[in-house]
Amino acid sequence: MENIPQHIGFIMDGNGRWAKKRAMPRNFGHNQGAAVFKKTINWCRELGVKCATFYAFSTENWRRPSEEIKGIMDLLRRYLKDIRASADENIRIIILGDIEPFDKDIQDELIDIMQTSKNNTGFIVGIALNYGGRAEICNAARLLAVKCSQGEIIPDDITEELIGEYLYTSEMPPLDLVIRPSGEQRLSNFLIWQAAYAEFVFMDVLWPDFTKKDLEYAIREYAARNRRFGGI
Ligand code: IPE
Ligand code: IPE
Ligand code: MG
Secondary structure (H helix, E strand, O other): OOOOOOEEEEEOOOHHHHHHHOOOOHHHHHHHHHHHHHHHHHHHHHHOOOEEEEEEEEOOHHHOOHHHHHHHHHHHHHHHHHHHHHHOOOEEEEEEOOOOOOOHHHHHHHHHHHHHOOOOOOEEEEEEEEEOHHHHHHHHHHHHHHHHHOOOOOHHHOOHHHHHHOOOOOOOOOOOEEEEOOOOOOOOOOOOOHHHHOEEEEOOOOHHHOOHHHHHHHHHHHHOOOOOOOOO
16 A cells, blocks of 8 residues: 555544443443554554554543543553553554553553653554643643743744644654544544644444454545645
8 A cells, every 4th residue: 555644543432332232331342442452553563554643541531430430440550561562562652641640550650661662663652541632732831831931942932843842742753644433523632733734534433343444444545635735
């Protein structure tokens, strides 16, 4: 395939509906979704993608019942081991989001995984945890305001490039494609700055049913698009 996107964002949506269809608890769907997350990393690598960012938990997902949140945290804890194994396969892991509210053991593990995989060059996996695009931009604004107040920069120094350096994606290639399964057609606060010129593919499949064929379909769809970036 030609014209492969370098960086794909995945909104892993539809786990709850997938479980409901099977009369199972929502967390059963999250477990299945996590298995697909792992497989998708390999499919992306096989297809020549350089970086994939996965929306795993949003700043708004705290609104869910505590039982579901607990289930997601337990799943995350179990998955960290798998994520660590990926770090051994020359994959760099970047966590996007404010991990402060997570339990200390999860925070420590996430920081360690990021540190130890820092120099891996084979592939980049982004995992958005307690991530919100608005919170990310707000955080960049706050950090730049501190620099201004300390006299390190002046307001005129603040360019799009400089803001980009203060986002979680600063060391990733530009976002080319966002894939959202589950039938919803919205960003739900995912990479809103980075998606300014990304292509979108919305699909009806629920995330736990997402296959390599679906990924190939989305990439073909992307490859057929004419990206003009405001030009002609
Ligand atoms: C996405 O699946 C996973 C998370 C938000 C953690 P959902 O849990 O949103 O599944 P639906 O949308 O209710 O089917
Ligand atoms: C977006 O899905 C967040 C993740 C996939 C982690 P949601 O299910 O939370 O989004 P909404 O509520 O349908 O917009
Ligand atoms: Mg959802």
